[in-house]
Amino acid sequence: MNKSIFRKEVLAMSAYKVADASGFIKLDAMENPYNWPEDITQSWLETLKTCELNRYPDPEAKQLTQTIREQNNIPPTHDVLLGNGSDELIQILLMALSPTASVLAPQPSFVMYQQISQSLGLNFINVPLLPDTFGLDLPAMLAAIATHQPAIIFLAYPNNPTSNLFSSQAIRQIIAAANGLVVLDEAYAPFANASFMDELAQYENLLIMRTVSKLGLAGLRLGYLVGTPTIIEQLNKIRLPYNINILTQATAYFALTHHALFDEQTQKICAERTNVYEQLCKLDGITAYPSAANFILFKTAKNKATDIFTAIKQQGVLIKNMSPQGGLLADCLRVTIGKPEENQAFLAALKVSLEKLS
Numbered sequence: 481m482n483k484s485i486f487r488k489e490v491l492a493m494s495a496y497k498v499a500d501a502s503g504f505i506k507l508d509a510m511e512n513p514y515n516w517p518e519d520i521t522q523s524w525l526e527t528l529k530t531c532e533l534n535r536y537p538d539p540e541a542k543q544l545t546q547t548i549r550e551q552n553n554i555p556p557t558h559d560v561l562l563g564n565g566s567d568e569l570i571q572i573l574l575m576a577l578s579p580t581a582s583v584l585a586p587q588p589s590f591v592m593y594q595q596i597s598q599s600l601g602l603n604f605i606n607v608p609l610l611p612d613t614f615g616l617d618l619p620a621m622l623a624a625i626a627t628h629q630p631a632i633i634f635l636a637y638p639n640n641p642t643s644n645l646f647s648s649q650a651i652r653q654i655i656a657a658a659n660g661l662v663v664l665d666e667a668y669a670p671f672a673n674a675s676f677m678d679e680l681a682q683y684e685n686l687l688i689m690r691t692v693s694k695l696g697l698a699g700l701r702l703g704y705l706v707g708t709p710t711i712i713e714q715l716n717k718i719r720l721p722y723n724i725n726i727l728t729q730a731t732a733y734f735a736l737t738h739h740a741l742f743d744e745q746t747q748k749i750c751a752e753r754t755n756v757y758e759q760l761c762k763l764d765g766i767t768a769y770p771s772a773a774n775f776i777l778f779k780t781a782k783n784k785a786t787d788i789f790t791a792i793k794q795q796g797v798l799i800k801n802m803s804p805q806g807g808l809l810a811d812c813l814r815v816t817i818g819k820p821e822e823n824q825a826f827l828a829a830l831k832v833s834l835e836k837l838s
Contacts, residue, residue: 489600489601492598493599499798504793505798505818505822505825506798506816507797507799507815507817507823507826508798508816510694510774510816511694511698511816512774513749513816513817513819513822514696514745514748517741524734527731533726533727537725537726537729538729539722541729543729543733544724544729544733545704547736547737548560551736551739553677553678555677557709558706558707559706559707559708559713560706561705561712561715561716563702563703563705563719563724564701564723565691565702565703566592566667566689566690566691566703567592568703569689569703569704569705570592572715572719573663573705573715574596574597575600576717577632580603581603581631582603582605582628582630583630583631583632583633584606584621584630584632585604585606585607585633585634585635586607586616587606587608587609587807588808588809589636589639590636590665594606605624607621608807608808609639609642609808611808614644615647615650616635616654618647618650618653618654621654625654625658625659630658630660631660633654633660633662634665635662635663635664637651637665637666637672637675637676638668638671638672638674638771640773640775641775641800641809641814643769643777644770644771645672645772648674651676652679655683658685661685661687661711662685662687663687663688664676664686665689666689667689668694668772668774670694670742670746671746671753671773675688684708684710687705687711688707689705689706690706692735692736694774695746696745697732697735700728700731701728702724702732752817752818752820752823753771753774753817755820756817756827760776760830763831764834766780766834767779774817775815775816776815776817777814778812780811780812781811784811784837785801785802785812786801786804787833788833788834788837791829792826792829792830792833795825795829795832795833797826797829799813799814799815799816800814802814
């Protein structure tokens with residue numbers, strides 16, 4: 481087949497690969513490790529019996545959207561766009577731009593900002609974070625805005641994969657300096673106790689993106705974007721009809737009406753995050769970074785990350801090797817916070833690996 485039918489940007493890309501986690505303690509993908517209690521599971525299954533699978537779902541997911549509004553204190557002046565995960569929302573945002581548009585984000589950050597931008601042939605610009613602290617390099621960000629006039633800026637808050645919250649004052653300066661849109665990706669808001677949702681009304685160009693994945697519903701693939709009606713109206717033209725299927729709508733609505741369960745699980749995860757961080761800080765040759773998310777980034781001795789990752793995997797625990805990305809992530813590994821026994825298995829495997837490779 482003649483590959484020339486594909487755009488050069490696509491030919492130059494590599495597919496996003498997901499590791500096979502079969503048989504492993506899975507601590508690589510920032511998922512909530514807890515299932516539902518049996519009584520809630522049975523109640524949920526009862527609700528699914530009323531789903532009319534022969535009919536198309538509500539194209540606007542009105543009931544679900546209203547619940548999302550209420551539980552997230554979304555201003556009545558702003559509209560909500562639902563997506564098949566945050567990934568689809570990022571894709572919709574970028575598809576709406578001019579083919580010559582520039583996209584700006586810090587580096588390192590969520591890989592899909594760059595992946596989708598490049599797949600669409602957009603000019604993607606990244607500005608390195610500050611070494612050691614992973615904070616925003618505000619002068620460099622403002623200089624990039626002035627030079628490139630990006631149509632959209634993505635800021636993950638907290639940031640993935642570094643897990644820190646950027647300075648809120650720096651974010652406000654970036655929003656004020658931007659002529660285009662600024663998207664705050666608050667995927668990890670449940671673990672951060674920080675949000676710009678209350679400040680939406682102050683900035684016409686600000687959008688907030690969230691997901692239910694980290695809350696404990698990763699299998700549903702549901703994200704939502706909040707912005708002014710003027711902006712959401714344009715994005716809705718690109719959104720494919722019926723993009724939120726009937727089972728996702730029914731399940732997400734059911735789950736969000738049981739938010740106390742997720743609040744309890746979030747508290748457990750945050751408590752375990754503190755414990756794992758403290759244990760990592762006690763290990764020689766490991767530098768753990770403070771986290772406002774449900775995962776922890778840590779640095780190993782130089783050129784040891786891949787060997788340690790492999791040794792941990794050989795003991796049945798799967799984490800994420802960030803070192804191949806290079807730059808500020810060289811020699812870094814990332815671990816998701818799991819159940820207490822999963823976290824202890826990880827820490828034990830890490831200690832064995834460090835002793836083995838010392």
